[in-house]
Amino acid sequence: MKNKDIRMQAKGLNVSYGDKQALFDVNLEIAKNKVTALIGPSGCGKSTFLRCLNRMNDVVDSCKIDGIVQLDGFNIYKKKVDVVLLRQKIGMVFQKPNPFPKSIYENVAYGPKIHGLTNSREELDKLVKKSLNRAGLWEEVKDRLEDPGTSLSGGQQQRLCIARAIAVTPEVILMDEPCSALDPIATKIIEELIDDLKKKFTIVIITHSMQQAARVSDYTAFFHLGKIIESGETKQMFSNPRLKRTQDYIAGKFG
Amino acid sequence: MARFDKIIKGYFFLCAAFSVLITVLIVFSVLFESVRFFNIVPVWDFLFGTQWSPQTAMRADQAGSSGSFGAVPLFMGTVLITFIAMCIAAPVGLFSAIYLSEYAPKKTVNSIKPILEMLAGVPTVVYGYFAVITFSPFLRGVGDFFGLSIASESAMVTGIVMGIMIIPYVMSLSNDAMNAVPQSLKDASTGMGATRSETVRLVVIPAALPGIISAMLLGISRGIGETMIVVMAAGLAAKLTANPFEAVTTVTVQIVTLLVGDQEFDSAKTLAAFALGLTLFFFTLVLNVAALFISRKYREQYD
């Protein structure tokens, strides 16, 4: 990977919750405008790693982080860094759709409003429409923007959450098993959406589905017991993994 | 065997039914005496009269004379003191709850919460004593300093101390409500780059609003029904005023003054206490039931 193609980079990342260490010396590069998939058995530290990328772990009292995570070459764990701004740049989509108990419109407008991104109602309207459009939801909800976000179907809710995340024009989007609560059709829609979004955003996605990782990602990192076992181009890793353990996992022999 | 089961089951049912009986007894006894009272003093005069002087009405020549049992000054006094109390308890209780559920680390919460709950365990007679002995002189001193004349039994003193008493209720109920807001919503907000306070103001509080409102209603209900603090620290004279630095009296104070000591049970004076009790019961019932239904609705939302 060339240097200018690297958007984020983790170097020597060690993370522990209290006495329990969850990540051991993790190094990973995340390519710009590509989809990076994190795979690995349950409890191996994928979510922990993902949450380190936008410092969501700051919220957890017991969490101790050691190491470097860079965004465009700057360490985001430096004291001076403003997490608020950082999280605006690095958005997040969660495993279970979690729309706010507000209207669809308010859900998408939430980020722009707190960050003061727009100056007028028209501008905000435009931004909401754009974001919903990008998330492929606009046609479905344009007549019911005032309905509560929770009234949508699961798949729609997850797309609403994606729309909410991209409304603040982030540069990186982190997705923690975004499709695990969805049926195959909704999953397919989201996968197509991810394919579309990567033109503009850098995406990191956690998934338990090997097929999904193979379908949507350009790069893959395989986690096991808090360490990265193998990482590289998805095509290469799925067709010809370097390590036996990776092969076994991809083949469904453990995990 | 089946018979034994039936008896046990019947006993359990009777126990549950007894709790309803208590309510029925309350309503019945209070209502019964109130009706007798309203035979002497018209309801209208009681509810809308602005003169309250039960002592004079006790004399034979004035018995049942109209105008002496106007409860408006008592209602206003109760409202004034409860209002002052909620001005203290609502913000302090709410912000304490916010701090505990969103800011303080878990360890701190575990050590602070029991201490704050101690406040709730202190008997109100102790609060009343504190109001009289310590707080009232202090507030008067402060008043003197600013050239304000504050009555020693002012609504301010009583209201503030009552507010302190209500803080832990508001705090613990709204804390429960805020803790019930799913972590995923808070994460969503944080993940968008919201500051903690934005998450609290824009996500947590709106989501917990029913619970918080219900906490406030219960706080008000407690304030209205509180007896010992006002009996000890508030005034006896029924005065219609909105000045918080003057002494006012409340419904509960009058119930106590009318009934404590020897009394003949049939005088308008003692019956008036039951009419006041009925009013008190009615208003707190409305508040409690409203609070109950609001918080129930809310709980269903997240179940």
Place this chain on the structure above:
Amino acid sequence: MIKRTTKIAMKRAKKKKNPFKFKLGSSKKNQVHLARRHARERRFRVFGFSAIAASMIFLLVFFASIIADGYSAFTQAQLRIVVTFDQSLVEKGNYRKILQNSLKQQFPEAKGRKQRFMLYKLVSKGGVNSLRKLVDNNPQIIGETDQVWLPASSLIDMYVKGKTNNEVDESKRKIKDLQIKWLEELQANNSVRSVFNTAFFTNGDSREPEQAGILGSIMGSIFSIVVCMLISMSIGIGAAVYLEEFAPKNKLTDLIEVNINNLAAVPSIIFGLLALAIYLNFFGMPRSSSLVGGFALAMLVLPTIVIASRNALAAVPPSIRFAATALGATKVQVTLHHTIPYALPGILTGTILGVARALGETAPLLMIGMVAFVADVPTGILDPATSLPTQIYLWADSPELGFVEKTSACIIILLLILGIVNGTAAYIRKKFQYDW
């Protein structure tokens, strides 16, 4: 004002230069916006912290002031008086005269009725009883002269404890210069001492502060709590079991539930009115007795117990019930043999919390007359009695200076008892509650 905050925000924004070359972060407008958000965040945090701190400070002031006022009540000043046990007076039982004569002898300069009256006021009226006890226990003292430690009157006690204001003119204070002089004479002879105030724990109420004790109110509290618990436990737990285990889901059950939740928030004084109307006026039970007090309190704490017991029962996992049912137990057997025993720690905790609530409750007891002056320590549930909180109320109302420390001391005792009770509840919860 707005301009000023903007300026400050700008300054902050400049200081906190962002290391990222963010499109948005770089514009001045956005930096100001961000700085404002952070300022608001800090303010919010400060509010939250201050709210907690305010409660803490209050609690501190509160305890400090109560303890500062009350700790002195646990000691009592005593005076050493040379007493002559005159035989004829002892035979007549006139110990008052003995005391008075002895005082006169010790301070012969007290002339005239008024001064002598002042002299007699040095020693507590309870001193007479002390003399009588002394003679009863030790008859050979009759006819002798001996030095005897006698409790000082409240007047002297307060002076010794430094609670009186001696700066004001003599006419405006209770303790007179002459009495101070006598006292100083006694002090010079080492004839004034301070001892643990046992009377405070062994006496009933009294009009004389130095003789007033809390035993009567403690007994009253114990009697009424016992009555209250017997009733509220047997009914409360039953009601909880019915609602949690047997009640069908219907309107009636719903009504009972709403009703219990409402009862928990009904002002306590209403329960007093109920007890007054039903128990005193309708059934004619004895006024001021712990029996009626216990009845009133029982209705008051019933909802607390029901709610706590229900929570405890609900925490027992259904799998246990299924297991017992599968073995052929009837519903009642399952409940009696399994559910209730497993829920017992929780039920007990709830009940103890109910006790704590009942212990501190005052208003309903006012209504049924448990605020009368009762000098005798009650010996049964039908005797007129007070309780600790009503005793506090009574003493708080007394004008004598001596009762201020007594009130605070009584509060200290009540709070200690409540602390122990709540501590027990917490202990049981921690130690015995099953972790499902």
